[in-house]
Amino acid sequence: MAPDPTPTPAPPVLALRRATVAYERDPVVEGVDGEVAAGQSVALIGPNGAGKSTLIRAVLGLVPLTSGTIQVLGRSPQAARGQVAYVPQADTLDAEFPVSALQVVLMGRYPRVGWVRRPGAADRRVAGRALAEVGLAERASARFGTLSGGQRQRVLLARAIAQEPRLLLLDEPFNGVDALSQDLLLAALGRLRAGGAAVVMATHDLGLAHLACGEVCLLNRHQIGFGPIGTTLTPELLRATYGGQALQLRGDGVIVARP
Amino acid sequence: MNLFEPFTIPYMQRALVEVLVLGALAGAVGVLVVLRRLAFVGDALTHTVFPGVVIAHLLGRSLLLGALAFGVLTAVLLTGLGSHRRVGEDAALAILLTSFFSFGVVLISRTRGFTADLTAFLFGRVLAVDRTDLLQTLAVAAVAAIVLAVLHKELVLRAFDPEATAAMGYRTRALDLVLNLLIALVVVAAVEAVGTVLVIALIVVPAAAARLLADRVAAMTALACLLGAAGGWLGLAVSYEVSVDHDIRLAAGATIVVVLVGLFLLAAALVPLRRRRGRVAGASG
C-alpha cells in the first residue's frame, strides 16, 4: 500500500481562538482570533490602552485567559516558553545597571544553560554572533547604559536572537529608535523570518508596520481585523480602530492623528 | 593607631572573625538589595526578626533559632504582601515591620531590666561573641553563600529585567522569596554581633559604595565584600583604641557602621574625579 503522500500539516506557530483577557468585570482585550505560521510577521496595531501589551503577555503565558484559547506550537503558552522570546522596550530597563552589552545578550542563553551552571564558550559564541547580527559586535564590552536608545533596543533583540526562538514577540520595538538602528532591526527581523521564526510585534508606527510585517491585527480592546496587511489596513478599518483619532482626508485617505 | 595589636586578645579575635564573615556576606547579598532598590524591605526584615530574638531569649533558647524562625516567616509574608493591589507596598511594609517590632517590645517590656536586653538585641554585643555563636554564624553564612552562588545569574537577571525573566519561564515570585530569605539569613547571622537595627547598614552601605566604583556585577560584588570586611576590621580597631586608650566608651557595632558610611562618602567623593579622568582620556584617544 502506498504511504499517504500528504504530510500532516505542522501546527501554526501561534493560534488564537476567541482569546479574551478580563480583569474583574471589564475585558481588557477580547475576541482575538487568528493564526501565525512560521516565517510570517504580524503587526498588532491599535491606540494606547487597546490591549496590545496584554495580548503579548497572554501569549507569553504571563496572564491567564478568561475565555478562549491560545496555542503556541500546538501547546499551551507555558509549555512552549523555551521556544518563545520576548523583546521589551529598552527604556523600561535601568540604565545604571552594571552589565555589559554582551552580558545582556548572554542572559538569553540562561534557560538553555539551566540552573547552577554558567554560560560556556559555546553560549558566548552564540551571543557574539547575535550581537554581530544587530551590528554591535564592537560594543560588546560597553556597559549597557552607555549605549544609545536605539543601540539598547538592538541589544535586546540580540538577546532574543540568542534564544534561538520559533516565535518572537516585540513590544513597540521602534519607539525612540534612530534611523540606523531601525534599519538594522528590520534587517535582523527579516533574517529571523527567513530562518523560519514567526514574529508578532506591537507597534503604532504604521509605516514601519508596512516595512516589517506581512499581516496585521487591528485591536481596540477587541479585534477589528486580522489578515494580510494589504487587505486589512484599510481606511474604514483604521477609522474603526482609532475612532476619533483617525482623520478623514479628501478622497479615500486616512491619517491617524495620535497613533 | 594600631590595626593589629588589639586582635591578639581572644575575644577580639573572635569578634574580628565574626565581623569579617558578616561583612563579606552582607556585602554580597547587599549588591542585589541595592540593585533592586530593596533597602526598605531589608530594613523591614531587620525589624521583624526582633520578636523572634525576644521570644527565644524569654524561652531560654538559642537567639539564632528564634531569629531564623521569624526571619523565614516574614520573608514569606513580605513576598506575599508585595502584590496586594490596594494598599501599596510601602505602607504594608511599614505596618508589618512596626507591628512585629512592637510585639517584640511588648513581650520584653514585661521583664525586669528590659532596657538593657532591648539595647543588646538592637545594637548587638559583638565583643561578647563566644565560640558557639561564631560557629553558628559561620554555618548560616555558608548556607547563604551556597544559595547565592547557585542562583546568582537568575537573581541578577531578575534584578535587571523582571519581564524577560518571567517571559523566559522563571518564577519571579520564587526568586523574590529566595532573595528575601537570603536577606533574612544575613540578619539572623548578624543579630548577636551588630544587632537588628545596625545590620541594614552592613547590607546596604558597602554595596552602595561598590556601585559607585564598579561597572560590572562581579566587580561590584567583590568590592562590596572587601569593603564590608574592611569596615568591620577598622571599626573594631577604632572602637578598641578609643575605648581603651582614651577612655571614651564607643559601642563597637555602631563604630563599624560609622566607618562604613565614611568609606561610602569617600567613594562618593572619588566618583566625579574618575569620570573626569575617563572623559579626558576618551577625548584625547
Place this chain on the structure above:
Amino acid sequence: MSPLETFGDGFARRALLEAVMVGGLCGAVCVHVLLRRLPFFTMALGHATFPGVVLAGLLGISLFAGAAAFGAVVVVVVALLGARERVDDTSAVGVTLSGAFALGVLLLSAQAGFSRDLTAYLVGSIVTVQPGDLVTTAVVGAAVLAVLAALHKELVLGAFDRGGLAALGYPVLALDVVLLLVIEATVVTSIPAVGTILAVALIVAPAATARLWTERLRATMALAATLGAISGVVGLAISLQWRVAAGATIVLVAAALFAVSLVVAPRHGLLARRPAYVAPGSASTRPRPAARLPYEERAVSKAHSGRLAPAAMAWALCQCRLAKICSLMASIGPTALMRTRMPRRW
C-alpha cells in the same frame, strides 16, 4: 479594674490626652504621606532625627530644636546624595539612615544610663509625659492642622500632578518642603508617646486602614484621624491594664485595625467577592472567575496607589485653577472678566 478606672491617676490622664492628640495628629498627616508614597522616607526621618534628639538631650536644649536641625541636615544630605549619579534614592536614604542612627548610638553609648534613655527615645515612654509636653503637643498639633487645612488643595494636587501644579504657578518645591517639615514636626511630637522607631506606624497605619473603606479624600482624612485617636486610647488602656510598654501597644492596636480591615473591608478587602467576567454568547456555561493579572496589576497599582478617587484629584485641580484665575482677574481688572462656573463639589 474597669476601663474607666484605669485612667484614674494623674499620669494616666496625661498619657491619655497625649495619646489622643498624637493619634489624631498622625492620622491627619498620614493621608499625605500615603499619597506621596513616603512611608520609607518617614521612617528614615524618624530614625535620623534620633541623633538630633540625643544631642539635644545631652546639651539640654529643646528636643524639637535638636530634632528639627538634624532632620533638616538629613533631608539635605539625602537630596545631595540622591542627586549623584549611581546613587538611587533608596540607597541614599538607607546610607543616611544607618549613618545617623549609628552616630546617635555612639553619642549615647559614651554616657552612663545609656540603655534606659535609648529605650525611651526608641520606643517612647508615654506614661512619663509631663504637662509641659502636653502643651507642646497641643500647640504643634494645632499648627500642623492649620497648615494642612490652609494648603489642602495645593498639597493634594501636588501629590498627583506636580507638573500641573507648577504650570499653575505654584512653588512646587517650597510646598514639598512645607509638607516634609509638617511630617517632621509630627514625628518629633510623637517621640515621647511612641518613640522614633514606631512613629512611622502611627503615621501610616490609620490612613492605610481608612483607604480600605473609602475612596473619598475628605472621608479618608477624617477616618484616619479618628482611627489614630482610637488606637491611642485603646492601646494605652490595654498597656496600663497589662503593664506592658505603652507605645508598642498603641502601634499594635493600629496595626490590628489595619489587618482586620484588610480582610473584611467591602470591595477592597481580601474576602470581598470579585465580580466575574461573562464572555459574550456563553451565558449557558459558568463564567470563569477573573484571575489576578500579575503585571497588569503592577501597572494598575502603580497608577492607583497613592491616588484616591480621581474625582478628588479633579476637584483639587479645579479649585487651584479657580484660585489662580481669581488672583489673575484681580490683577488684570474688570475688563478681562470671564464667566467661570463653580466646579461641582465631590
